[in-house]
Amino acid sequence: MAAKQTPMMEQYLKIKAQYEDAFLFFRLGDFYELFFEDAKKAAKELEITLTSRGKGEESERIPMCGVPHHSAEQYISQLIKKGYKVAICEQTEDPQQAKGVVRREVVQVITPGTVMEGNIIEEKDNNYLLSITPFTEDKFGLAAVEMTTGEFLVTNISGGLEDLIHEVARFRPKEVVVSSSFPNEGQAMLKERLGAALSFEDELANDGLVNNLIEEIKDKELKNTCLQLIQYLFRTTKRSLDHIQRAFYYLPNDYMGIDVHSRRNLELIETLREKKKQGSLLWVLDETETAMGGRLLKQWIERPLISKTMIENRHQLVETLMERFFEREALKEQLNGVYDLERLSGKVAFGNVNARDMLQLKRSLQEVPRIFDTVKELGNEFALKLIEGVDDCHELKELLEKSIKEDPPLTITDGNVIKDGYHPELDNYRDAMRNGKTWIASLEQKERQETGIKSLKIGFNKVFGYYIEVTKANIPNLPEGRYERKQTLANAERYITEELKEKEALILEAEEKSGKLEYELFMEIREQVKAFIRPLQQLANVLSTIDVLQGFAEVAERNHYVKPVIKENGEVNIVDGRHPVVEQMIDSGDYVANDIQLNEGRGMLLITGPNMAGKSTYMRQLALISIMAQIGAFVPATEASLPIFDQIFTRIGAADDLAQGQSTFMVEMLETKNAVTRATKNSLILLDEIGRGTSTYDGMALAQSIMEYIHNEIGAKTLFSTHYHELTTLEEQLPLLKNVHVSAVEEDGKVVFLHKVIDGAADRSYGIYVAELADLPQQLISRAKTILHYFEQGTHREDHSSRNIDSAHQEIVQAREEVAPSITEMQLNLFGEELSPNKKELEKLTTKEKQVLDKLKSLNLLHITPIEAIQVLDELQRKIFKK
Numbered sequence: 001m002a003a004k005q006t007p008m009m010e011q012y013l014k015i016k017a018q019y020e021d022a023f024l025f026f027r028l029g030d031f032y033e034l035f036f037e038d039a040k041k042a043a044k045e046l047e048i049t050l051t052s053r054g055k056g057e058e059s060e061r062i063p064m065c066g067v068p069h070h071s072a073e074q075y076i077s078q079l080i081k082k083g084y085k086v087a088i089c090e091q092t093e094d095p096q097q098a099k100g101v102v103r104r105e106v107v108q109v110i111t112p113g114t115v116m117e118g119n120i121i122e123e124k125d126n127n128y129l130l131s132i133t134p135f136t137e138d139k140f141g142l143a144a145v146e147m148t149t150g151e152f153l154v155t156n157i158s159g160g161l162e163d164l165i166h167e168v169a170r171f172r173p174k175e176v177v178v179s180s181s182f183p184n185e186g187q188a189m190l191k192e193r194l195g196a197a198l199s200f201e202d203e204l205a206n207d208g209l210v211n212n213l214i215e216e217i218k219d220k221e222l223k224n225t226c227l228q229l230i231q232y233l234f235r236t237t238k239r240s241l242d243h244i245q246r247a248f249y250y251l252p253n254d255y256m257g258i259d260v261h262s263r264r265n266l267e268l269i270e271t272l273r274e275k276k277k278q279g280s281l282l283w284v285l286d287e288t289e290t291a292m293g294g295r296l297l298k299q300w301i302e303r304p305l306i307s308k309t310m311i312e313n314r315h316q317l318v319e320t321l322m323e324r325f326f327e328r329e330a331l332k333e334q335l336n337g338v339y340d341l342e343r344l345s346g347k348v349a350f351g352n353v354n355a356r357d358m359l360q361l362k363r364s365l366q367e368v369p370r371i372f373d374t375v376k377e378l379g380n381e382f383a384l385k386l387i388e389g390v391d392d393c394h395e396l397k398e399l400l401e402k403s404i405k406e407d408p409p410l411t412i413t414d415g416n417v418i419k420d421g422y423h424p425e426l427d428n429y430r431d432a433m434r435n436g437k438t439w440i441a442s443l444e445q446k447e448r449q450e451t452g453i454k455s456l457k458i459g460f461n462k463v464f465g466y467y468i469e470v471t472k473a474n475i476p477n478l479p480e481g482r483y484e485r486k487q488t489l490a491n492a493e494r495y496i497t498e499e500l501k502e503k504e505a506l507i508l509e510a511e512e513k514s515g516k517l518e519y520e521l522f523m524e525i526r527e528q529v530k531a532f533i534r535p536l537q538q539l540a541n542v543l544s545t546i547d548v549l550q551g552f553a554e555v556a557e558r559n560h561y562v563k564p565v566i567k568e569n570g571e572v573n574i575v576d577g578r579h580p581v582v583e584q585m586i587d588s589g590d591y592v593a594n595d596i597q598l599n600e601g602r603g604m605l606l607i608t609g610p611n612m613a614g615k616s617t618y619m620r621q622l623a624l625i626s627i628m629a630q631i632g633a634f635v636p637a638t639e640a641s642l643p644i645f646d647q648i649f650t651r652i653g654a655a656d657d658l659a660q661g662q663s664t665f666m667v668e669m670l671e672t673k674n675a676v677t678r679a680t681k682n683s684l685i686l687l688d689e690i691g692r693g694t695s696t697y698d699g700m701a702l703a704q705s706i707m708e709y710i711h712n713e714i715g716a717k718t719l720f721s722t723h724y725h726e727l728t729t730l731e732e733q734l735p736l737l738k739n740v741h742v743s744a745v746e747e748d749g750k751v752v753f754l755h756k757v758i759d760g761a762a763d764r765s766y767g768i769y770v771a772e773l774a775d776l777p778q779q780l781i782s783r784a785k786t787i788l789h790y791f792e793q794g795t796h797r798e799d800h801s802s803r804n805i806d807s808a809h810q811e812i813v814q815a816r817e818e819v820a821p822s823i824t825e826m827q828l829n830l831f832g833e834e835l836s837p838n839k840k841e842l843e844k845l846t847t848k849e850k851q852v853l854d855k856l857k858s859l860n861l862l863h864i865t866p867i868e869a870i871q872v873l874d875e876l877q878r879k880i881f882k883k
């Protein structure tokens, strides 16, 4: 870059220097061009051709690539999706008027968290941009804005980075704004654990500008968290943020706490492995009619309530909606006609709204009075409260009804947007245009008659304006000097007349003026809509709440859910509960319903049972039913009374976080730590096969101590499934712990899972039968059965009731030793050798020799090291040959 640059490249470099972290889309005529490193990287990411610019050697030329401005959006979307930012640099003066280099400015920086349109924005998904500022080592301020809807949330975090991550995860942000002094450890966590792009902002917005948004935030530090976020928005969007709502302050503890791991494990929003909606709780519950409702449902699932009244309000409305079938059907239809009011308001504020958006707004508002009427008919108290005092925006509706045409074009500069009768001046222009055109049509008639040329016609094109066209064959019939010749075509001549040009001038003037006026009127209407942004947002909120709840009623009816009863005594009593998702996945009627009871004297269940029996499903079932109840939905059971859980912790299945570079067992322990350090008496903990990731005794020891710890120190309601059968004896030591098991029966040597959970411990492991079901080689299976037999002989030798882990350990070691010789036996038998000498020969031997033989026989070759073998050999030699 040493060479002297052209003035334009100098301009480019100057602008680029301010947007180092973004791709600079530099407008050049009809293209956006990228240069230097931007060009090389973009060419690769977008698969477009890399060229170069400038004179001289290839090495001195500037790498460049470009995209046409009219199709730029798709390229921009691709980059944003990959987590990049794009700075849009436009020509801000008319190139024809410019002296020297055309003035250019960056008009917007599009980032993953601020993007407003394009295919990145999912209808039923939110896109939050977060800002975090550290107050002390373990206290943080967090602010979140949803650019497309204007939602603005603010909270305090007080439990260190780990707490911060759990709260941030609820937003699933693609971009997080921090200051450049934000601790590195935190930066790494945000990037690696949540996959969020980091952006830096070291300035704060002038609070005078946005005071109305954050006046409720009193804390100075927290205010700064908001100002950091707003400054970033100003810097990137460079425009009005009129649709950003007043900051809503909440505390993470205002909602049920579900940490990142549990959220993923429970597959609330998407499935664990495939990241799909299908198969998640959201998938089962989403019967929303509007995009806004879809988004709200997602938010509810992310934040179940802990207030009894709020939960019961929702339950009651769902109940009413279930009873009132006709009203519900009507509501569904009416909601179906409502477009995305939230995002439409956002577009209005952002200034990229078109006439079709206005029409959508109008149609939505036309449904509102009907929706309100239906809601009133329901007579439900909570529903009435919801709509009480809410502006139905009928003035806005009336404005749009009389101003915007029914089928407007997409672009607002093409005219034909504003209705007749809305504005007298516009009507005049239109009259002039219409009259002019009628006059031209009658002129055509008149000229045909007078010249007798039937094919004579009057046309229009942009270069010559209106003209009279006569075909070559008819020219002899045309009286000399009647028209003035203007253009000659291959088989026709085109003419004009004085009179025609005069009318043309009138028509064109009227067209131009009306186009301009229409644009002005549209902008004026847009400004008027802006004044309705707040009421529109409130309306959107009410409509989406109603939408989610009608969806709950729909799902409850279809799947036979029941209204849960919220009890304050901490008891869980679920009769015939089902797993909402698994139930949908298998044939109808095949799901085996199960009861769950937890109470004062029965706070923990230890669940045993064969693999594939349904232990994990049973545990998740309780978590999902509780979450459903606390978001206000009905639940899959015939009867359910539930406490309000403050938090839910789950460690389920072998979800390997290998992608994050942690071993599965480490993840298991991290998740367990998370549960045991945060849970309270009012929490629900699900631990599924904890300790499986390490060696047997290690794992068993951990499992037992974890259970003891929860039992004695926390007292949280806990379900603990295990394949360590030995743990079932804990029931005698821990008064609140009860054994339950998932039953299976053996039929004709095959296991049949009943999926039924009953009290008491399971009596054996059916692992081998599962292996058999999986069609492992028969030889392998029968060998496993033999080995199991030996093990069982070992474990049955002692009295079960007095067993503990130590004795269990002993037994297994013994059993393994017993079975081991037969493994050697099998190997040696391959060579046709006989291990036991025959009786007669035995009798001839000396005592010492017999001892040596016994020793040899008992030697377990699989369990000794070479050194040990040498020692044994030495010992045997000494026995016979030395003293």
Ligand code: ADP
Pocket: 582, 586, 590, 591, 592, 593, 594, 609, 610, 611, 612, 613, 614, 615, 616, 617, 618, 755, 756
């Ligand atoms: P475990 O944890 O005991 O190994 P899972 O809970 O993973 O077993 O269940 C294994 C499979 O059995 C599930 O995928 C599901 O298809 C089926 N299943 C589990 N519980 C039930 C049930 N109550 N009714 C019907 N099928 C069930």
Ligand code: MG
Pocket: 612, 615, 616, 617, 653, 688
């Ligand atoms: Mg399992």
